[in-house]
C-alpha cells in the first residue's frame with residue numbers, strides 16, 4: 001500500500017459503511033479493507049464477494065445445498081488466506097464453522113499451520129475481537 005492512499009473517510013463501495021477517525025485525521029485504508037480496481041470494500045463485503053465469486057464459478061444449475069457448501073468453503077478459504085496466522089479455532093468462529101473445516105481449507109490451500117500465539121498476538125486478537 002502506498003503512502004498516498006490516505007483519506008479522512010473511507011466508504012465501502014459495496015455496502016456504504018464508512019471508516020475514519022472522529023478528528024478527521026487522514027488515515028490509510030483499514031487493514032481488513034481492500035482497495036481494488038472495482039472500488040474499496042469492507043471486510044463484510046470482501047467475504048461476500050469471495051463467496052459470490054465461488055458461486056459464479058459454479059454451474060448455474062447447481063442444487064441449493066451444493067451452492068451453500070461452495071459458499072461456505074469459499075468463505076473459509078478467504079478467511080484462512082487473509083489471516084493465515086490466526087488459529088483454526090479463531091478463523092472457525094469468524095466463519096461460524098468448525099476448526100476441522102478450517103484445517104481442511106488450510107491443507108487445501110497448502111498454507112502452513114499458524115505459529116503458536118505469542119502474548120502480543122493474543123492481546124492484539126483481543127483488541128480486534130472487541131472492535
Ligand SMILES: [Zn+2]
Nearest residue numbers: 012015042045
Ligand atoms: Zn461493505
